[in-house]
Amino acid sequence: MKFPEWMANVQRRVEQALEQRLPAAQLAPQRLHQAMRYAALGGGKRVRPLLAFAAGEMTGAPADRLDVIACALESIHVYSLVHDDMPCMDDDTLRRGKPTVHVQYDQATALLVGDALQTLAFEQLSLPGLFDDSHKQVRAIAMLAKASGSRGMAGGQAIDLDSVGKSITREELEFMHIHKTGALIRAAVMLGALAGNHESASDSATLERLDHFGKCIGLLFQVIDDILDEVADTATLGKTAGKDAAQDKPTYVSIIGLTPARTLARELAEEAHDTLAPLGANAQRLKEITDYIVSRPF
Amino acid sequence: MKFPEWMANVQRRVEQALEQRLPAAQLAPQRLHQAMRYAALGGGKRVRPLLAFAAGEMTGAPADRLDVIACALESIHVYSLVHDDMPCMDDDTLRRGKPTVHVQYDQATALLVGDALQTLAFEQLSLPGLFDDSHKQVRAIAMLAKASGSRGMAGGQAIDLDSVGKSITREELEFMHIHKTGALIRAAVMLGALAGNHESASDSATLERLDHFGKCIGLLFQVIDDILDEVADTATLGKTAGKDAAQDKPTYVSIIGLTPARTLARELAEEAHDTLAPLGANAQRLKEITDYIVSRPF
Numbered sequence: 143m144k145f146p147e148w149m150a151n152v153q154r155r156v157e158q159a160l161e162q163r164l165p166a167a168q169l170a171p172q173r174l175h176q177a178m179r180y181a182a183l184g185g186g187k188r189v190r191p192l193l194a195f196a197a198g199e200m201t202g203a204p205a206d207r208l209d210v211i212a213c214a215l216e217s218i219h220v221y222s223l224v225h226d227d228m229p230c231m232d233d234d235t236l237r238r239g240k241p242t243v244h245v246q247y248d249q250a251t252a253l254l255v256g257d258a259l260q261t262l263a264f265e266q267l268s269l270p271g272l273f274d275d276s277h278k279q280v281r282a283i284a285m286l287a288k289a290s291g292s293r294g295m296a297g298g299q300a301i302d303l304d305s306v307g308k309s310i311t312r313e314e315l316e317f318m319h320i321h322k323t324g325a326l327i328r329a330a331v332m333l334g335a336l337a338g339n340h341e342s343a344s345d346s347a348t349l350e351r352l353d354h355f356g357k358c359i360g361l362l363f364q365v366i367d368d369i370l371d372e373v374a375d376t377a378t379l380g381k382t383a384g385k386d387a388a389q390d391k392p393t394y395v396s397i398i399g400l401t402p403a404r405t406l407a408r409e410l411a412e413e414a415h416d417t418l419a420p421l422g423a424n425a426q427r428l429k430e431i432t433d434y435i436v437s438r439p440f
Numbered sequence: 441m442k443f444p445e446w447m448a449n450v451q452r453r454v455e456q457a458l459e460q461r462l463p464a465a466q467l468a469p470q471r472l473h474q475a476m477r478y479a480a481l482g483g484g485k486r487v488r489p490l491l492a493f494a495a496g497e498m499t500g501a502p503a504d505r506l507d508v509i510a511c512a513l514e515s516i517h518v519y520s521l522v523h524d525d526m527p528c529m530d531d532d533t534l535r536r537g538k539p540t541v542h543v544q545y546d547q548a549t550a551l552l553v554g555d556a557l558q559t560l561a562f563e564q565l566s567l568p569g570l571f572d573d574s575h576k577q578v579r580a581i582a583m584l585a586k587a588s589g590s591r592g593m594a595g596g597q598a599i600d601l602d603s604v605g606k607s608i609t610r611e612e613l614e615f616m617h618i619h620k621t622g623a624l625i626r627a628a629v630m631l632g633a634l635a636g637n638h639e640s641a642s643d644s645a646t647l648e649r650l651d652h653f654g655k656c657i658g659l660l661f662q663v664i665d666d667i668l669d670e671v672a673d674t675a676t677l678g679k680t681a682g683k684d685a686a687q688d689k690p691t692y693v694s695i696i697g698l699t700p701a702r703t704l705a706r707e708l709a710e711e712a713h714d715t716l717a718p719l720g721a722n723a724q725r726l727k728e729i730t731d732y733i734v735s736r737p738f
Contacts, residue, residue, distance in 0.1 A: 230547035261589035
């Protein structure tokens with residue numbers, strides 16, 4: 143199967159899985175459930191699920207287990223978007239081409255939508271029998287929690303807030319991004335791999351290699367995001383363009399400049415490919431996702 | 441050991457466990473970690489931990505396992521308080537006798553504190569080796585998630601928001617409270633019991649009985665809370681008194697009246713005792729907690 147077709151398949155599966163696994167809109171409390179569905183359905187590139195599926199296919203993970211993992215990852219990701227968009231944070235009105243949750247509903251609902259989506263992620267990962275091996279399931283839950291919390295995604299968000307209007311170093315910027323975006327992307331690769339039934343799913347050399355790949359791709363993703371925020375328009379992005387500069391937020395573009403940022407992106411893509419090389423044809427989808435991430439004109 | 445001494449012991453243990461298990465204040469991002477500690481340490485009656493310890497002692501749960509469960513329960517409870525106090529929700533300035541997190545820090549920090557505390561709860565419950573039996577550990581995580589999410593605590597909060605200024609029935613009020621406060625209190629009892637190593641920790645008749653007790657005590661707790669909001673003063677409560685009436689929120693007092701609410705509280709306490717009776721002396725602490733909850737002059 144060609145990559146675009148594979149990608150479209152996974153995106154369709156994930157949409158369907160979310161559709162089924164999010165609480166139904168008619169279930170009480172209806173307004174909350176409607177807003178959760180509004181936030182999570184019908185949009186997004188589903189990068190984290192794509193990475194989980196690609197890594198999971200490498201290690202022989204059952205597709206229905208990957209569906210649940212993908213839902214958990216997207217629930218965490220979407221919760222963070224909903225909260226980040228709130229007036230006390232980035233105060234944004236547009237996300238995935240639609241009004242943000244607090245605009246479409248209200249702030250209190252947006253707060254609860256984020257809260258409940260986070261919980262839903264852990265509810266999904268703790269479904270009975272999701273893994274044949276409960277020990278591995280606990281490990282997967284721990285991995286998601288670590289990646290999302292104050293030493294991962296939420297912590298990166300806090301550093302981001304603190305850095306507004308400040309001049310920070312390239313190292314500090316990298317530290318922020320490794321947490322804010324990198325941690326969950328890395329967890330997506332690792333959770334997908336861990337879900338496998340093959341030997342490779344427990345092989346520490348393979349897992350270490352995938353972890354390093356996850357780290358590269360997480361940073362790559364953010365560098366490209368910083369570049370696109372500078373060069374693309376709002377219609378293309380589906381979210382407000384030029385936001386970082388307007389909010390005086392440090393980015394790779396503001397700190398190292400546009401051309402060096404482009405060079406860095408190419409270097410990170412190369413490092414990602416080099417890391418995957420020893421894994422051979424098994425890692426094909428991960429290589430293709432890397433190429434896909436750098437394929438947006440930046 | 442007399443109950444007041446037992447209670448003080450558990451409260452001390454839980455404070456110590458939180459102190460150790462919350463990220464250190466010097467750890468980056470410092471401001472977030474300081475604010476998480478500000479929110480969670482040094483206050484509160486620790487009702488959920490008390491219930492978990494009491495149920496856990498019944499089923500022979502190791503105290504260090506109960507410490508972790510207590511931290512997870514308090515993390516969820518405190519996250520909900522921090523978010524509930526925010527301006528877009530109840531807009532409160534006082535909690536446990538101190539300025540609320542968004543007043544002491546700022547709204548963005550309060551949002552992230554709540555988010556990160558929720559994650560911390562799941563990080564704690566997924567610690568490797570917390571349970572001898574990983575299968576039970578997954579069940580415990582699922583239980584906490586279910587009690588906290590859109591069909592539990594967060595859902596109850598959403599119903600609460602929707603009910604402001606509306607006239608609702610007693611049944612609707614009960615439905616709201618069963619979710620908003622009841623679900624997590626019930627989970628506290630069940631998680632404590634599940635943590636045990638005795639036969640009784642897996643005995644479905646005992647667990648069902650404890651679950652019913654948890655339901656009674658959760659509702660009882662809320663009825664008393666509604667009465668105290670009406671009759672006690674701010675200094676006694678450590679939070680703003682008379683808030684429900686000021687915000688035109690339905691309560692047991694506003695819907696059934698003060699005297700019937702007091703009668704209901706006594707009936708629920710009696711039902712809780714009746715439920716525990718067949719468990720004999722093993723359930724002594726749970727009985728004492730029931731009496732403690734109704735002991736505040738209401």
